[in-house]
Amino acid sequence: MKLTRLAVxxxxxxxxxAPGCVLDAPYDKFAIVYGISDYEGGLNDLKYAxxxxxxxxxxxxxxxxxxxxxxxxxxxxxxxxxxxAAVAFSAKENDLFLFFFSGHGGQKGSGQEGAGGDSQNEWxxxxxxxxxxxxxxxxxxxxxxxxxxxxxxKVLILDSCDSGxxxxxxxEADGTPPSLLEGGxxxxxxxxxxxxxxxxxxxxxxxxxxxxxxxxxxxxxxxxCYESPEDLxxxxxxxxxxxxxxxxxxxxxxxxxDGYVTVTEAYDYVRAKIYTEWNLRNGFAAxxxxxxxxxxxxxxxxxxxx
Amino acid sequence: xTRKRAxxxxxxxxxxxxAAAPLSLDPxxxxxxxxxxxxxxxxLTESPLFPMKAQAAWQAGAMSEFxxxxxxxxxxxxxxxxxxxxxxAGGFLYRGHGGFCxxxxxxxxxxxxxxxxxxxxxxxxxxxGSANFDRYSLTELYFFYPSLFLEPFLEFHFxxxxxxxxxxxxxxxxxxxxxLERSLAIGLAVSWRYHPAGRKAQA
Numbered sequence: 001m002k003l004t005r006l007a008v009x010x011x012x013x014x015x016x017x018a019p020g021c022v023l024d025a026p027y028d029k030f031a032i033v034y035g036i037s038d039y040e041g042g043l044n045d046l047k048y049a050x051x052x053x054x055x056x057x058x059x060x061x062x063x064x065x066x067x068x069x070x071x072x073x074x075x076x077x078x079x080x081x082x083x084x085a086a087v088a089f090s091a092k093e094n095d096l097f098l099f100f101f102s103g104h105g106g107q108k109g110s111g112q113e114g115a116g117g118d119s120q121n122e123w124x125x126x127x128x129x130x131x132x133x134x135x136x137x138x139x140x141x142x143x144x145x146x147x148x149x150x151x152x153x154k155v156l157i158l159d160s161c162d163s164g165x166x167x168x169x170x171x172e173a174d175g176t177p178p179s180l181l182e183g184g185x186x187x188x189x190x191x192x193x194x195x196x197x198x199x200x201x202x203x204x205x206x207x208x209x210x211x212x213x214x215x216x217x218x219x220x221x222x223x224x225c226y227e228s229p230e231d232l233x234x235x236x237x238x239x240x241x242x243x244x245x246x247x248x249x250x251x252x253x254x255x256x257x258d259g260y261v262t263v264t265e266a267y268d269y270v271r272a273k274i275y276t277e278w279n280l281r282n283g284f285a286a287x288x289x290x291x292x293x294x295x296x297x298x299x300x301x302x303x304x305x306x
Numbered sequence: 307x308t309r310k311r312a313x314x315x316x317x318x319x320x321x322x323x324x325a326a327a328p329l330s331l332d333p334x335x336x337x338x339x340x341x342x343x344x345x346x347x348x349x350l351t352e353s354p355l356f357p358m359k360a361q362a363a364w365q366a367g368a369m370s371e372f373x374x375x376x377x378x379x380x381x382x383x384x385x386x387x388x389x390x391x392x393x394x395a396g397g398f399l400y401r402g403h404g405g406f407c408x409x410x411x412x413x414x415x416x417x418x419x420x421x422x423x424x425x426x427x428x429x430x431x432x433x434x435g436s437a438n439f440d441r442y443s444l445t446e447l448y449f450f451y452p453s454l455f456l457e458p459f460l461e462f463h464f465x466x467x468x469x470x471x472x473x474x475x476x477x478x479x480x481x482x483x484x485x486l487e488r489s490l491a492i493g494l495a496v497s498w499r500y501h502p503a504g505r506k507a508q509a
Contacts, residue, residue: 027396027397094396096397152355152356153397153398169447170485171449171450171484171485172442172447172448172449173447173448173449174446174447174448175441175446175447175448176446190448191439191448191450193448194439194448194449194450195450197449197450198449198450198451198484201484210485211353211354211355211485255444256391258394260394262394262399264401264442264443264444264445265444267444267445268444268445293445293447295442295445295447295449296401296485297351297353297400297401297483297485297486298353298355298356298398298399298400298401299391299398299399299400299401300397300398300399301394301397301398301399
């Protein structure tokens with residue numbers, strides 16, 4: 001065992017100094033992609049969430065993912081459970097699983113979340129959430145729903161309001177505030193928070209920790225995210241602003257030019273684009289928002305760079 | 307490495323300079339010292355879910371040392387360190403991160419070779435700890451972890467260069483990361499020290 005570890009370390013050592021040396025990974029990739037524009041009943045509809053899902057499916061399929069997509073009235077909890085069962089049947093531990101959701105999200109007070117959390121819980125809303133409260137999923141319920149999938153690499157991408165609240169960093173203090181408009185804390189306060197998190201580390205802390213899944217959220221914990229008003233954009237996005245730039249990540253997100261786009265690189269690309277193309281363009285108006293990403297020491301390859 | 311072996315390793319490094327301590331230091335390099343250092347390392351990282359990988363790392367910073375008993379010094383340091391992301395083999399990588407790490411250490415040294423005119427060579431080791439405030443690359447995520455380090459070194463003093471010494475060292479750093487199974491780094495570093503009191507001694 002020790003010899004094996006040493007051999008792995010030795011090979012890693014060589015690889016560390018040969019950044020061009022990337023092994024094509026022998027694993028399969030699975031994705032469940034949900035987008036809801038047309039909600040049941042009185043929930044206000046969205047313009048582009050279903051289109052977000054359709055174009056994400058096309059992009060992921062082109063990247064070699066096996067994709068299960070549901071939109072609008074098919075995006076229910078029962079169908080999600082069926083899709084999860086289908087993925088769980090085929091996927092193995094070393095495969096990669098991605099869940100993408102575009103639709104409504106929100107906060108509901110439901111008691112203290114736990115260490116590092118606040119008194120709100122964040123949710124995503126499936127198609128018939130208004131008539132059936134079991135169709136809204138918070139972080140724990142979403143994790144539970146995806147639990148049958150055996151992949152140890154899981155990525156959740158949420159294009160919904162307040163979705164930053166799904167991220168549960170047990171050790172990292174986020175310098176990007178939960179709401180850009182509310183502002184954040186100073187750097188010394190952030191470092192102090194990091195020390196406190198280290199001292200009080202709780203592996204079972206609130207929200208989705210990075211060792212269970214890496215999350216990219218479109219917005220902060222107390223922040224809306226937006227669809228583009230097509231009359232204002234040139235060219236028009238015809239998507240949620242976050243997903244529009246996420247779809248570009250396979251072409252522009254390879255920051256270190258190693259031929260692959262990781263979860264962190266995709267997040268970084270989308271965040272930078274939203275700042276320059278949306279937030280700054282609108283003068284940091286009331287609709288400014290920022291994506292967030294999970295912490296943790298490990299990152300996953302998400303896409304091949306095009 | 308077991309704790310016993312690590313302790314033995316530490317004592318083996320410290321014993322030669324301690325044994326040679328009666329041979330006091332050159333007056334030119336006694337007392338307070340200021341210095342700069344830089345070095346590279348290989349960090350080995352292993353998480354509970356994923357196997358070990360290597361990451362390239364480098365570090366640069368400044369330190370000041372206060373002599374306690376001639377051959378022992380108490381040092382404080384402030385370094386910037388950066389650990390590059392690992393390779394992508396297997397579809398995962400260990401993230402790159404960097405930040406500042408203030409440190410506190412004790413160093414022990416003693417002369418190994420001394421030639422009054424040409425060069426003096428000292429051997430020794432430093433042992434200490436640092437507080438690391440890092441940020442993951444491409445993110446605004448800040449995190450903290452403490453480290454311990456052991457740094458055997460050779461220190462060269464060339465009298466014709468005045469109260470300056472140059473060190474070659476091999477630092478071994480052990481990080482106490484709560485989300486990693488293992489995180490350690492082995493490297494090589496060079497440093498320069500200036501001993502202000504040595505100007506008087508030389509005069």
